[in-house]
Amino acid sequence: MFHTAICDLLGIRYPIIQGAMQDAGGPRLVAAVSEAGGLGVLPTFGGTEAALRADIEKTSKLTRRPFAVNITPIGRAFTESRAAICIEMGVKIVTTGRGDPGLSIVEKMKAAGIVVIPVVPSVAHAIRVEQEGADAIVASGSEAGGHVGRVSTMPLVPQxxxxxxxxxxxxxxxxxxxGFLAALALGACGIQLGTRFIAAQESEASDWVKQRIIAARETDTIVSSLMTGKPVRALSSRILSAYEAERARCSDEQERAAARGRFLSELRDAARDDRTYAAGEISGMIRGIAPVRDLIEAIINDAAALAEKLHALAGRS
Ligand SMILES: Cc1cc2nc3c(=O)[nH]c(=O)nc-3n(C[C@H](O)[C@H](O)[C@H](O)COP(=O)(O)O)c2cc1C
Known part of the structure; x- marks a missing residue:
């Protein structure tokens, strides 16, 4: 059911990728997604080289099915070292987020037989990474949790x-x-989910974060550049809203940098309720915690039932 080109490329049963997630997406979640027939993806953002090596080893012990590593290209040295670890440890699939790893690093990974899948927020970016040798592309709309561009999923994917x-x-x-069926209708051959998997039983997010996702409405996220200097969608918080209001009042880059410094130190000392956590607009639809296998099977079974309904509807018109 729903066997697409991405299933063949990655050697997975269902065309469902768990997007890399710092904090929530460690070996337990990644292995659970791969065991359930999707593709789990380990994060590297914010982690050390030793942590990445340990995560790859641990995940390999938990599943023999394919899993991937995500490299966020936050600087040449970081990107090169994480790519070198993936090559050395025999990682078969690498996704890249926020920015380009650069042609020479992509070429090195591909020469080592790694399937490279960049996550992009625009058509121009998609064309560039395809020219650099991407094997597939994740088109990520601005509703997503984490780093975002300006175009939402519905217009981005078909373009x-x-x-x-x-x-x-x-x-x-x-x-x-x-959402899965809508993505296929837009021409995609699979989906990547982040936020829904934060509230999976196997996710390493704290119970407090899971409960905040469950309590959130669709309007309870905000895009802010406070955390990384680039736009990130996260659960709304007092500090993020105050920073964005202050940033809008700043007249030049120097003032904005000073404001960011002040708010970052406030964030470091913040009480739990004022901390930030990346999450997308789909939070409003998440009503409970469930095991990964149930989540993936529900997506596939519900999509199949809906496809039949739509087929019948088309027959009637
Ligand atoms: C908590 C969190 C952390 C994330 N960290 C990363 C990351 O390190 N690298 C990356 O490429 N994407 C990251 N993302 C984006 C996800 O991999 C995924 O593409 C996105 O969540 C999909 O949109 P959704 O949240 O609406 O499902 C993160 C998302 C969340 C919610």
Missing amino acids: VVDAVKVPVVAAGGIGDGR
């Missing part, structure tokens, strides 16, 4: 699909069988 030849996976604001 990326039309612009490139490699398989395209849709990300951003997808959380159930309806």
Whole structure:
């Protein structure tokens, strides 16, 4: 059911990728997703080289199915060292987020037989990474949790699909069988989910974060550049709202940098309720914690039932 080009490329049963997630997506979640027939992805953002090596080893012990590592290219030295670890440890699939790893690093990974899948927020970015040798592309809309661009999933995915030849996976604001089927209708051959998996039983996010996701409404996220200097969608908080209001009042880059410094130190000392946590607009639809296998099977089964309904509807018109 729903066997697509991305299943063949990655050697997975269902075309469902768990997007890399710092804090929530460690070996337990990654292995659970891969064991359930999707593709789990380990994060590297914010982690040391030793932590990445340990995570790859641990995940390899938990599952023999394919899993990936995500490299966020936050600087040449970081990107090169994480790519070298993936090559040395025999990682088969690498996704990249926020920015480009650069042609020479992509070439090195591909020469080592690694399947490279960049996550992109725009058509221009998709065309660039395809020219650099991407094997598939994740088109991620602005509804997503984590780093975001400006275009939402619905207009982004078909435009990326039309612009490139490699398989395209849709990300951003997808959380159930309806979103899965909509993504396929837009021309994607799979989906990448982040936020929905934060509230999975196997996710390493704290109970407090899981409960905040469950309590959130669709309007309870905010895009802020406080955390990394680039736009990140996260659960709304007093500090993020205050920083964005202050930033809008600043007249030049120097003032904005000074404001960011002040708010970052406030964030470091903040009480739990004022801390930030990346999450997407789909939070509003998440009502409970469930095991990964149940989540993935519900997406596939609900999509199949919905596809039949739509087929019948089309027959009637
Ligand atoms: C808590 C959190 C952390 C994330 N960390 C990363 C990351 O380290 N690298 C990356 O490429 N994407 C990261 N993302 C983005 C996800 O991999 C995924 O593409 C996104 O969550 C999909 O949108 P959704 O949240 O609407 O499902 C993160 C998302 C969340 C919610």
